[in-house]
Amino acid sequence: MREELLAIIEKNSRIDLKELAVILGVEEIDVVNELAALEAEGIICGYHTLINWEQTTIDKVTALIEVRVTPQRGQGFDSIAERIYKYPEVRSVYLISGGYDLMVILEGKTLREVSNFVSDKLSTLDTVLSTATHFILKKYKDHGTVLGSKKQDEREMITP
């Protein structure tokens, strides 16, 4: 049940517990227990909402920043990653294979705010060798969901 449960709530975390139990073919109490276990084990880390901010009047700027760093003895990349992710404006930090080390996703209100963060805070860290900042111009698809257009049921009437 665990895998199927995760697959469902990854797409729809607002699904009603009773309904979840019905479509999984189990008792509601089993769902409750399994969710609690998944949370306790740190498998479910949150229940977020996917928002297309472009459709609102609120301005947001998102940037992907490639960061090259010097790994530290005994700690590798972990301590520098921690140093970076503690900033609340940092949305995500990933360790990356390839041409650079960390991918930092940053969200700010304005371009200036983001560039200030990069020049004042990120680049000035001792272990940071270089950064390359890419601003996101448009989000087409996020978290497996195509933003914007809703798909219509175009199936035609046919017999048999």
Add this chain to the structure above:
Amino acid sequence: MRNPLADKVVEIKPSGIRKFFDVVSEMKDAISLGVGEPDFDTPWHIRDEGIYSLEKGRTFYTSNAGLKDLKIEICNYLKRSQGIEYDYNGEVLVTVGGSEAIDMGLRAMINPGDEVLIPQPSYVSYEPCAILAGAKPVTINLKAENEFRLTAQELEDAITDKTKVLILPFPNNPTGAIMELADLEAIREVIIKHDIFVMSDEIYAELTYKGKHVSIASLPGMQERTILINGFSKAYAMTGWRLGYACGPREIIAQMTKIHQFAIMCAPTTSQYAAVEALKNGDEDVAQMRMAYNQRRRFLMNAFREMGLECFEPYGAFYVFPCIKEFGMTSDEFATRFLEEEKVAAVPGTAFGDCGEGYLRISYAYSLEKLKEAMGRLARFVEKLRAEQGK
């Protein structure tokens, strides 16, 4: 002017599903639960392969029986899923959907006056195809108390010395019934005893929710007397690609291929290339879709339980077949009122044979949201009918 039409064709009555669809397409806010095709798009990697074949300029015919690679993949699939071995060269025919295979198969086997056994409720094409092939269709009325499975006794009772072919439509449209190994073993003895052939329509083979589908062709002594029909429409959500296949004894496939070559030439080339990809790399997609259908199936069964509507639990295809006999009206009356008063279209069971009277086919090839809305309306309608009857 003389009558331009053939009596045999004119006498075939049109499908009973049509009528409701015509109304629903005109009605605002109407929900249709009538469609018999997946609501998923064909998985992208399969579509991509079709596009790639077009880009490569593969716009020619394939050989009559189908693309060699596809026939090989079909054989591989039947080997791994059913343990049946077919020779891709001569025992496989790629057709324009499973429907064509039904037509070709019957035309290849029937002599005038032969009887074709058609268990009902079932897909509406068998009877007209049998008639057009010159057969006498003989209906076997399946029963709710047997979960709409075909029993050995029912088969035995229907067989005469003219019986030539049994059509075996499982997993079943419209009931969602399946035939498990024990059920198949029971009818196998009767089939062999009377030396009849089987046309096994397994188009919903990948959509079962209680163990894996078993093909009758995998039973001892059955491969040599079975035409196995399957296709890509339901498993891979590829209805519009129009692609199916028939596998069977060389001598039957050869005659089917002959008719196919004169009537059709070959199945669509783009679709055949896409289908190779489906069989090679599509298992995970099928598993995902099966999981989604199963969730909806459980949701509907629970909804029926909550509104006290009788329904046997179906383990195949994407249909449920609730019983509406408690309301004392015909399937047609129920479906008509349900559409008029709650704007939900479901197909009366009688569209799939007279023994579908008292039942309704509900397709769950719709999103959970749609089904939820529809079940809300059904619950309200059922309550209203019970109130009218003073229950």
